[in-house]
């Protein structure tokens with residue numbers, strides 16, 4: 001029989017996955033939050049515990065993230081990561097060229113932007129981060145009370161971004177909160193992504209029906225939010241859906257492309273007269289003739305960004321393999337001289 005722990009989300013065949021690890025003492029858990037060198041993990045009985053990790057799982061690049069399913073060993077340490085399905089990955093902020101997994105085992109990304117001036121291009125980029133790993137995205141435009149045409153704007157932005165679900169919501173409107181809730185299936189995991197101050201935590205509280213998440217006042221002088229939510233945190237809603245509240249994301253650099261986020265433009269591109277059309281001044285260019293110009297420009301920009309990311313990744317791989325080759329040659333040389341390793 002398949003055990004799906006209440007309040008932890010779906011995981012088909014959890015027992016079989018654990019068995020494959022070949023350690024009879026291992027038990028499964030889900031990472032609710034990540035702290036400095038510790039993880040809040042709920043075991044199958046639902047009790048959250050702050051635990052440490054074994055070996056390489058402590059290194060930043062391999063560490064468990066919020067939403068991960070993990071195996072706990074007999075000492076209660078995280079001993080292994082279970083396979084990830086539906087990851088949200090960005091290029092890590094800062095100078096080092098690396099990726100960062102924002103959340104794992106995500107079934108839906110809820111892109112959150114505030115009315116009355118939602119940033120469509122930022123929402124579009126977050127949709128691309130979701131679809132890069134095939135995770136569906138929906139849009140919630142918050143603070144609908146500040147915009148008399150909120151519903152029409154949500155429909156229009158949703159259509160432009162090719163999203164099936166796009167809603168306007170205000171914390172003061174129970175009906176709108178219920179409409180957002182209806183997008184979140186019991187057992188599924190949804191991560192809210194959007195800028196600080198957009199109203200993500202307020203929405204999470206409304207979905208929970210309790211004031212669980214701390215909500216920040218927006219600074220008067222520039223309207224920017226303060227980072228009141230400091231960790232990514234997985235929370236169970238009363239109906240059995242799970243949500244991950246996140247701090248505002250300032251940078252959302254691509255890492256694995258844009259998935260099907262621009263399938264509308266890519267379908268047009270397939271209809272251009274010339275197969276190698278640059279969508280510049282060629283005759284019979286369907287992208288230029290029929291595409292939404294701002295969206296076409298965004299598509300081209302993100303494609304250039306992805307090409308740049310791939311160049312840098314290839315260069316980093318080359319450096320790493322040259323490094324490995326170099327140490328192999330040195331080892332070989334030592335062996336020939338009869339040195340011990």
Ligand SMILES: Nc1nc2c(ncn2[C@@H]2O[C@H](COP(=O)(O)OP(=O)(O)O)[C@@H](O)[C@H]2O)c(=O)[nH]1
Nearest residue numbers: 143170171196197198199200201202215216217
């Ligand atoms: N007018 C209005 N303000 C809202 C609404 N939702 C949130 N806010 C306000 O926006 C600010 C930021 O909210 P918060 O939930 O902390 O945003 P977060 O940073 O995205 O988590 C707070 O002052 C909230 O009271 C809404 O529906 N209408």
Ligand SMILES: [Mg+2]
Nearest residue numbers: 200201228229
């Ligand atoms: Mg918050």
Ligand SMILES: [Zn+2]
Nearest residue numbers: 272277279285
């Ligand atoms: Zn073209």
